Amino acid sequence: MSGRWKCLLIPHTLLMVLVLVIAQAPKLRPGLSSCVALLTAVGVIEGAFLLFLCLAWRRGESGNACVDIILLVWALLLVWELYASVWDRAHPVLVPAPEDVFDTFREQWPTLLQNVWHSLLLLAVGFSLGMYLAVLLGLVAGWYPRLRGFACPIANVMAPIPPVVFSPYLVALMPSFRSASALVIVLGVFWPTFLGTINRVAGIEPQLLDSARILRPSNRVMIFHILLPYVFPEVVSGLKVSLTSSLLMLNFAELMGATHGMGYYVQNSIAYANYAHAVAGIIVIGVVVTILGALVTWCQRKLIHWR
Amino acid sequence: MAKIIVDRVTFGYGVAGQAEPVLQALSFVVEEGEFVCLVGPTGSGKSTLLRLLAGLSFPQSGEVRIDGRLVTGPGPDRSVVFQRYPLFPWMTAWKNVQFGIQQAKPGLGRHAARWLAKEYLSRVGMLDQAEKLPCQMSGGMCQRVAIARALAMDADILLLDEPFGALDARSREGLQTLLEGLCTGQGRRKTVLFITHDIREAVFLADRILFLGGGQELLEFSVRLPRPRGGLSPADDGRARELQELLRRQFDQLQGR
Numbered sequence: 009m010s011g012r013w014k015c016l017l018i019p020h021t022l023l024m025v026l027v028l029v030i031a032q033a034p035k036l037r038p039g040l041s042s043c044v045a046l047l048t049a050v051g052v053i054e055g056a057f058l059l060f061l062c063l064a065w066r067r068g069e070s071g072n073a074c075v076d077i078i079l080l081v082w083a084l085l086l087v088w089e090l091y092a093s094v095w096d097r098a099h100p101v102l103v104p105a106p107e108d109v110f111d112t113f114r115e116q117w118p119t120l121l122q123n124v125w126h127s128l129l130l131l132a133v134g135f136s137l138g139m140y141l142a143v144l145l146g147l148v149a150g151w152y153p154r155l156r157g158f159a160c161p162i163a164n165v166m167a168p169i170p171p172v173v174f175s176p177y178l179v180a181l182m183p184s185f186r187s188a189s190a191l192v193i194v195l196g197v198f199w200p201t202f203l204g205t206i207n208r209v210a211g212i213e214p215q216l217l218d219s220a221r222i223l224r225p226s227n228r229v230m231i232f233h234i235l236l237p238y239v240f241p242e243v244v245s246g247l248k249v250s251l252t253s254s255l256l257m258l259n260f261a262e263l264m265g266a267t268h269g270m271g272y273y274v275q276n277s278i279a280y281a282n283y284a285h286a287v288a289g290i291i292v293i294g295v296v297v298t299i300l301g302a303l304v305t306w307c308q309r310k311l312i313h314w315r
Numbered sequence: 316m317a318k319i320i321v322d323r324v325t326f327g328y329g330v331a332g333q334a335e336p337v338l339q340a341l342s343f344v345v346e347e348g349e350f351v352c353l354v355g356p357t358g359s360g361k362s363t364l365l366r367l368l369a370g371l372s373f374p375q376s377g378e379v380r381i382d383g384r385l386v387t388g389p390g391p392d393r394s395v396v397f398q399r400y401p402l403f404p405w406m407t408a409w410k411n412v413q414f415g416i417q418q419a420k421p422g423l424g425r426h427a428a429r430w431l432a433k434e435y436l437s438r439v440g441m442l443d444q445a446e447k448l449p450c451q452m453s454g455g456m457c458q459r460v461a462i463a464r465a466l467a468m469d470a471d472i473l474l475l476d477e478p479f480g481a482l483d484a485r486s487r488e489g490l491q492t493l494l495e496g497l498c499t500g501q502g503r504r505k506t507v508l509f510i511t512h513d514i515r516e517a518v519f520l521a522d523r524i525l526f527l528g529g530g531q532e533l534l535e536f537s538v539r540l541p542r543p544r545g546g547l548s549p550a551d552d553g554r555a556r557e558l559q560e561l562l563r564r565q566f567d568q569l570q571g572r
Contacts, residue, residue, distance in 0.1 A: 215399040218371055222395040223418040233414070237405040314405045314448045
């Protein structure tokens with residue numbers, strides 16, 4: 009066996025142990041949920057691991073990170089399975105068995121999907137509106153010195169206030185919960201991006217500005233054909249941070265008093281002491297966040313080809 | 316007729332009157348169709364002078380006139396090629412030239428501008444690189460495209476600020492020959508002001524060399540050599556070398572002080 013394949017040995021031994029334990033668990037402890045969902049999840053994780061490993065190998069990397077991470081995942085699952093299901097040593101309510109958690113996906117997938125959809129919709133509206141306004145107004149305010157002198161101090165005051173702080177007030181103030189949480193996201197994205205755009209425009213490299221000015225562009229051409237592409241990489245590289253902060257805001261807002269959304273789902277499950285559902289909801293949030301992050305990274309690579 | 320008149324121009328950086336001015340009561344004239352090279356040591360105010368001519372900054376006293384009119388800002392009668400950022404990094408070569416044309420001639424349609432851009436790219440030998448971004452091209456290629464854009468904008472006056480300063484010797488020579496051909500050939504005479512610190516380059520390109528010594532000091536040298544200067548006769552080549560030697564001595568004398 010060559011060195012490259014050798015690294016598959018330990019994770020797969022561990023995987024086999026895990027699968028055996030899962031298969032034996034129902035005999036040892038009757039009354040657990042069906043282990044089909046859990047085994048499917050293990051299969052999906054294994055598939056993802058192999059995919060990422062192949063991609064790493066193709067890039068010429070060792071793929072050690074993939075192996076290390078999957079080792080941790082299998083080990084944690086194994087400990088969890090042994091502790092909560094097989095030996096039944098965990099708190100019966102607070103630490104749900106993995107079978108119960110993963111069975112939630114099978115049983116509740118329409119509800120989960122609906123909540124994810126609600127969250128994403130809210131996120132998309134708030135995030136894109138906030139980004140759009142921030143970049144547009146930032147460009148205009150950055151270009152006209154008088155507007156800059158007016159907007160910069162205000163933004164400096166507003167930007168450091170975490171929107172989470174005034175989100176309870178906004179929930180009370182706005183006509184509907186959805187508009188309130190959208191506004192929280194808009195505000196959370198707007199101020200930092202607005203301030204960043206103004207500063208970037210104000211600090212444009214003088215030589216580049218000269219090159220543009222000798223072409224005598226109108227203000228409209230200057231803003232949309234010179235300044236916008238100039239600040240664009242900054243905006244895109246800030247996307248990940250803004251996305252993370254808006255997800256934070258979203259989930260927080262949903263904890264406050266929503267009737268839909270992932271934050272609400274987790275909050276609601278905890279309220280009814282259904283911790284299996286809560287853990288499942290947290291896993292879903294993790295997966296969604298990871299996918300969104302990957303999407304942003306992909307966009308960053310695609311959009312800024314000229315650097 | 317005098318195309319460019321610089322009349323007792325004074326300019327200094329910092330708070331006016333505090334720092335010693337870079338240019339002090341400087342005066343000269345550039346005739347229409349003349350190729351003038353501006354040489355001088357670092358800090359002698361060459362680039363400052365070019366910015367004044369381009370309309371990017373304004374003299375603290377004295378005036379700059381073009382075609383008899385006072386310069387109040389960048390104008391359609393002048394195009395400029397800089398050493399840094401000759402092109403916009405987010406546009407392809409083609410798009411860069413097209414953008415310049417559209418700014419210079421707003422009446423021209425997008426399609427016509429595109430066609431004209433292609434025409435000028437082929438003139439500088441960059442047609443096969445048209446779809447490339449500046450980051451995918453060498454410095455020399457970028458300068459070629461920048462020259463194509465400056466020419467395509469069809470201004471009477473071409474201002475170049477050390478455009479070949481950062482290039483290797485080979486591409487530099489190629490571009491010098493190209494620029495000479497494009498700007499001094501029959502029927503296409505442009506008024507050119509070319510800044511360089513390379514004396515060889517100045518003698519190769521210029522009809523007249525202005526030597527800026529900092530402040531008020533300005534020396535003039537006429538270069539009476541036949542064009543094109545790619546293949547000069549041995550006698551002319553000798554004269555060119557003599558002139559280079561003379562200028563170099565001047566240079567050393569200034570820097571020695």
